[in-house]
Amino acid sequence: MFAFLKKIFITNVSSESVKETQLYSDNEWEFLVLNEFYSAKSYEKVLKSLPSEIRFVADQLIGNKELVKPPIEVQIDISFRVPDLKKILKNNEIPISGNKDILIQRLVSNNAALQCLGSLDIYQCSDNAKHSIDRWKNERALIEENYFEKVLSLVKVRKIEEAVDLTAEFKKRYPKISDLKASVSPLGINISKEKQCNLITLILSSNPKILSGYSEIDLEQLRVSTVIWQLGWTGQWIDKAMEGFSSICRFSSERSRMLLFIHARHTETISVFSNIKGGMRFRLSSKNGCENCAALDGKCVDLSEMPEIPNPDCCSDGCAILPTPLIYDGET
Numbered sequence: 375m376f377a378f379l380k381k382i383f384i385t386n387v388s389s390e391s392v393k394e395t396q397l398y399s400d401n402e403w404e405f406l407v408l409n410e411f412y413s414a415k416s417y418e419k420v421l422k423s424l425p426s427e428i429r430f431v432a433d434q435l436i437g438n439k440e441l442v443k444p445p446i447e448v449q450i451d452i453s454f455r456v457p458d459l460k461k462i463l464k465n466n467e468i469p470i471s472g473n474k475d476i477l478i479q480r481l482v483s484n485n486a487a488l489q490c491l492g493s494l495d496i497y498q499c500s501d502n503a504k505h506s507i508d509r510w511k512n513e514r515a516l517i518e519e520n521y522f523e524k525v526l527s528l529v530k531v532r533k534i535e536e537a538v539d540l541t542a543e544f545k546k547r548y549p550k551i552s553d554l555k556a557s558v559s560p561l562g563i564n565i566s567k568e569k570q571c572n573l574i575t576l577i578l579s580s581n582p583k584i585l586s587g588y589s590e591i592d593l594e595q596l597r598v599s600t601v602i603w604q605l606g607w608t609g610q611w612i613d614k615a616m617e618g619f620s621s622i623c624r625f626s627s628e629r630s631r632m633l634l635f636i637h638a639r640h641t642e643t644i645s646v647f648s649n650i651k652g653g654m655r656f657r658l659s660s661k662n663g664c665e666n667c668a669a670l671d672g673k674c675v676d677l678s679e680m681p682e683i684p685n686p687d688c689c690s691d692g693c694a695i696l697p698t699p700l701i702y703d704g705e706t
């Protein structure tokens with residue numbers, strides 16, 4: 375029954391780079407689905423958010439009594455707002471005064487009114503299931519931390535390919551339901567291993583003038599954390615990569631990472647276009663730029679005259695400047 379689930383995931387995974395790794399066991403798929411229900415109130419809502427291929431897992435969990443219906447009062451509380459409750463009570467000639475709890479109590483003690491509610495599709499994790507999920511989450515957190523620490527040290531010593539592979543291995547072994555929904559490959563959306571490694575190399579050697587306020591040590595920590603971010607590690611791991619960072623610059627560390635990233639992407643663009651014979655011309659655009667960046671807006675430049683982006687003279691927070699390649703048709 376689970377064989378095709380594994381197939382779904384494998385087909386979504388770009389095969390070009392990642393070594394085959396052990397996939398989730400059947401049991402762990404159940405944990406993944408159950409985890410979606412863990413903190414959610416409504417079965418219906420969670421069910422709608424699951425990829426249709428794995429909805430049967432939810433039914434299986436109901437069969438196993440890992441998803442159970444809460445007391446009727448809770449089901450009503452989750453399903454109805456006060457005005458709806460009052461309408462039902464009124465239709466059944468029951469008083470409508472009092473707060474929501476009182477309205478629910480009145481409704482529950484009246485069979486005819488209760489019939490009007492129809493079948494409520496509210497399921498929640500059983501207490502047992504919650505305990506298992508807690509244990510499972512703790513185990514996963516330890517594994518994730520272990521992977522992260524290894525990836526971080528690889529990035530620091532520029533073992534980029536190994537860092538990319540290890541991150542992909544982690545994501546393939548421990549996929550998230552959201553990855554499954556979005557068909558995200560372990561490398562990220564629409565990115566090949568070659569492109570990822572190249573971009574990371576550029577980030578790790580990026581030295582934008584706009585960030586010249588940082589010391590080299592701080593800049594290095596920013597580069598490493600930018601790579602962690604580019605590899606798709608979540609916020610808590612980016613924070614971890616930034617531990618001990620105390621430098622104060624005119625940009626927040628989050629903005630500084632973005633500027634490093636933009637600088638690396640720009641360097642990538644230049645290198646792509648530098649292979650084109652006859653040279654390339656670009657029109658710069660800077661919508662809503664600061665005074666200094668707005669001065670570049672509409673300017674046309676050859677590749678060799680391309681200014682550094684982000685603009686080192688920017689007097690705001692690193693305005694967006696977009697170079698658009700011009701097709702040579704006499705346009706200047």
Ligand SMILES: [Zn+2]
Nearest residue numbers: 664667688693
């Ligand atoms: Zn600016």
